[in-house]
Amino acid sequence: MNYRLFLPYLSLLALSLLLFSCDNENTNLIESPINLPIVRGLTVTPNLVDTDTIPWSGQRTPDDELTLHVNLSANAADVDGIGDIKSVRYQILKPASRAIIVQGELSLEPFPVPFSSAIPEAYYTADVSFKIKRVNVGNYTVEVYAVDKSNLTSNSDIHAVTVTRYSSDPVISDLAAPDTITLPPEPYSVVFFISLAVSDSDGIGDIAEVYFRNLDSPSDTNRKFGLYDDGLQNDEKYDTTAGDGIYMNRFQMPWNTLARTYRFEFVARDQLANISNKILHYVVVRQP
Known part of the structure; x- marks a missing residue:
């Protein structure tokens, strides 16, 4: 008898028995349930x-x-x-x-x-x-x-x-701002200062921000121009005395600003988003 003829069949039989054995082993595995609290x-x-x-x-x-x-x-x-x-x-x-x-x-x-x-x-x-x-x-x-x-x-x-917490509205007063600004010659800018007194019955530390908006801006009437009471003097801020309740800053107006009358609206907001009274100030910008 030529046993070589049976070798492929014997190999298949051995493989089948191996797979059957593995399958039986897998079916006998019991997964423990995970019980989360x-x-x-x-x-x-x-x-x-x-x-x-x-x-x-x-x-x-x-x-x-x-x-x-x-x-x-x-x-x-x-x-x-x-x-x-x-x-x-x-x-x-x-x-x-x-x-x-x-x-x-x-x-x-x-x-x-x-x-x-x-x-x-x-x-x-x-x-x-x-x-x-x-x-x-x-x-x-x-x-x-x-x-x-x-x-x-x-x-x-x-x-x-x-x-x-109970919080009263901030109060702004004593605005100091120019009524008239004369534009400089090209290519310069004119520098001016604005200051505003701010009070709050909950303390000056309750003030979150003080600012004004140019209601007649040709580009963005919602832009906020900040005033500060932190005593810092740099490119963005100018305040002489920290914590005195006087919020101020320095601003520049370039030579090519449109000459007309602008409305500046001033307001303060506290930490609870309570809004102060508003002050509307008119500034006349004119050619030299």
Whole structure:
């Protein structure tokens, strides 16, 4: 008998047996389910804080450092039992930011019945304190999540704490600006100064910006020309004394500016976007 004739068939038979064996091995593998913990029912108390209601000795200013207190509570669950939960954690973020102000862990609340780590769900709480400046209002994000003993992380339950404050509108006055500007010869520019007094019952630190707009600009009537009270003198700013409530700056008008009457509208805005009274000033620009 010529055994060489059977070699291809023997090879196919061996390959088939190998594949059958591998297939049986794969079907015997059992994938363990991944049981992630779950956090739900987060509550934050209080969820609205008016910083001006916090007791304070002395005059209130926007830069006062305040301590806020909130209570967090949430349920954490795990099908493997709460004994599988390593920690339930929180973090509080600045408004419109991922910057963390404070973070920590919630504590498991005592059970009214004998404790069992096999119980699938439990109640966790934390008393949290964090510091902000009075002027730093907005929606602070509270995130709570759980981590199990396999370092698997749950969903994040998210809640907001709205921090606000009573704020009066800023007031502007005592505008000092030229009424008439005579254009220089080509190719020069004429330099002039503008100053404005700004006050705010919440303190000068509550002022976010002071500016004017040229309502008759041929290019952009919404452009803001800033006035400053920071004592800096450079290419963009000119102020003689920082923090005196007098906002000022230096400006240039080129020789080829269209000669006509322009309306300059002055306004101030505070940290809560409250707008001051407006002052409308007319400037006559004329040829030499």
